Amino acid sequence: MSTQTATARVRVNAKEPFVARPKPSTPAHVIRDDAEAIAVARRLAAQFREESALRDREGWLPLDEVDVYSQSGLWAINVPKAYGGAGVSYATLAEVVKIISAADSSIAQVTQNHYVLVAHIDLDGTPEQKRELFELVLKGYRFGNAFSELNSRNVAAFETxxxxxxxxxxxxxxxxxxxxxxxxxxxxxxxxxxxxxxxxxxxxxxxxxxxxxxxxxxxxxxxxxxxxxxxxxxxxxxxxxxxIKAFDTPTAAGAISQIIQAAIDAGIADGAIADTIEFVRTRSRPWIDSGKERAGEDPFTIAAIGRLAITQHATDALLARAGQLIDAALVTPNEDTVSQATIATAEAKVLSTENSIEATNKLFELAGTRATLAVYNLDRHWRNARVHTLHDPVRWKFFHVGNYYLNQVNPPRHPWN
Incomplete structure (x- = not known):
């Protein structure tokens, strides 16, 4: 439960300068391995889930939640072991992001660029920069981002x-x-x-x-x-x-950015499927033609839930495979390993996008009209999936994947691929 009082709440879209948050007064916890990262993520997800619908409906920024999140040590899990971090597998990092996203996808996205920046420091920074910046990350400092520009001709055209x-x-x-x-x-x-x-x-x-x-x-x-x-x-x-040199030669930089995107979308689907099942079990009515006493006994509803679960498990498998190939590309970066990681991540991105949109849409079809009531705020799942999946168009993922397998053309290297 959030500790913020009603008067301390800060709403989004205030359209005014925002006062900087205090720097950490005590060092963050340091996570030591993959298993601890997963365990901490699950514990925090249970906490973040409690008011996720309320925060979204009221537009309250997750001030306390983000403080707890960064102090937990999860923001430093991809700091390399040589610099004091856990250096977890990117399969683990994707799982951590997915777990947090299933509870509150906005909180998960707050770390999206931070993890990417940690990876860029490792790829492009000098040893001195790595020591300085990784030390700050391990203490609990958070990186935001100032990347994209609203009026440039495309996402890669920077005027700053x-x-x-x-x-x-x-x-x-x-x-x-x-x-x-x-x-x-x-x-x-x-x-x-x-x-x-x-x-x-x-x-x-x-x-x-x-x-x-x-x-x-x-x-x-x-x-x-x-x-x-x-x-x-x-x-x-x-x-x-x-x-910024990571895209001049074969590196896993683009795949790292993309696997985090895919993990957020997979988490949105996880959260939506869980809420669909709970609503159908406890609140939905069976359709009159089914002849059933409970909505959960409707054979068409059962089959639809089965399809969503199967696709979600396939997404999980593709995320894990992509993470493992990213790990391999980081150890041995070359055209082949980086292309394999990029294509595997693109495949995960396609499926996570499609299932997040499908699951958040099916929620209402299966749960029924009462699921649209404002008190439940279940439409946040669809709104979140629809917005986050716009980060980069999956129609181009199909092209790059097909071109790779059919014509042996390696995918381009940039942060959106």
Whole structure:
């Protein structure tokens, strides 16, 4: 149960600058292995599930929940063992994200870019940067993101500029879709120099000139601490500037980003299927033509639940396979291993997208009209699935998967693939 009082609640879409959250006053717990990560995720999921429908309906940001989440140590599970982290398998990381997402997909998405940034630091950072930034992550510091831009010609066209000033850099621009930035302690900004080279600039959340605005207004994933970021002459030490090189050569960077996306969608489906089963068992009425006493005895309902469960188990298997291939690509990065990981992750992304939308839609068909009542807020599952699955179009996944198997064409390398 959240400890926030009614007066302490903060609603989304306030359209005003958001005050930075306090930095951790005590170090976060350090998770040691995969099994502990799964156990902690399950414990937190039970806690986050309690008010997930209420937070979504009222538009309350999960302030206390995110603090508990990052202090649990789960935000540091992909910090490499060499730097003090658990260095868990990406199959485990996907399972952790799915477990949290099934309880509250907005909270799961708050960590989405944080995990990606930890991976990028490992791939592109210097040893000194890894030591500094991973130490902060292990203490419980949260990375938000300032990646995407609302008005650029496509998702990879960045207009935010970084200028070298000697010991520091200066960043200017404006970002949107900044998931997690409202509640972050550090806001990594994607910016380009005059030569078009990309950099991650790890700006302190309280840096002068950095303004995070609470103006996220989507109908789904409402409480993801997203919004817009205004960057006006923000100066950052050069030690906090990491060049983006992970896509210049074969690395698992893109697959890592995508498996987290797929895991969130799989979690949404898990949550929707569980709520469907519970509602049919306890509240739904059998259809008159079935001749049954209970809705759960309707043969068509039984078959539909069976289909959803089978597809969800297939999604789980593809996520685990993708995670294992990402692990292999990290150990031995080359065109073959990275392409295998990318394609396997794309397959998981397709199935997680399709089943999350199907499961959240079938919920109402199987549970009946009373399931649409506002008191239950079950439509949050469909809204969340519909919004989150828009991150990148799965129609292109079909193409890249088919082109790989039919024509031996390796998929392109970028964060959306």
């Amino acid at each position: 500029k970084v200028t070298d000033l000697g010991d520091t850099v200066e960043v200017n621009g404006e970002k949107f879709y900044t998931t997690g930035a409202l509640l972050a302690h550090i806001v990594p900004i994607v910016a380009v120099n005059d030569a078009g080279e990309g950099f991650l600039v790890f700006a302190d959340r309280e840096a002068p000139g950095l303004t995070v605005i609470n103006d996220w207004s989507s109908f789904g994933q409402r409480t993801t601490a997203s919004g817009s970021v205004k960057i006006d002459k923000v100066q950052v030490a050069k030690s906090r500037v990491v060049p």
